[in-house]
Amino acid sequence: MAVQEFQLLTIVTERILRDEIIEMMRAQGARGFTLTDAEGEGSRGIRASDWEGRNVKIESIVSAEKASKIMKAVAETYFENYAVIAYSYPVNVFRGDKYT
Secondary structure, three states: OOEEEEEEEEEEEEHHHHHHHHHHHOOOOOOOEEEEEEEEOOEEOOOOOOOOEEEEEEEEEOOOOHHHHHHHHHHHHHHOOOOOOEEEEEEEEEOOOOOO
């Protein structure tokens, strides 16, 4: 079984944006994602109120081209007004056909 290189795209965002960002990722070709609760502190401080809910971390394995497109769309749409961060790094995966 061959190993293929992809990007692990990670987006940490306010919970209120979860569904919008997942839909944006799907529109750019992401075939799946993993969603986990996230908490921490950044330039906008700690976000921990019960009303807002915890932040979420959305991860998806995609091609480098798709990762770039998704990060650009997220940056243009959300960075100015919301607590959002997006990053990616290379990962080697088996069963690469699942991600193309």
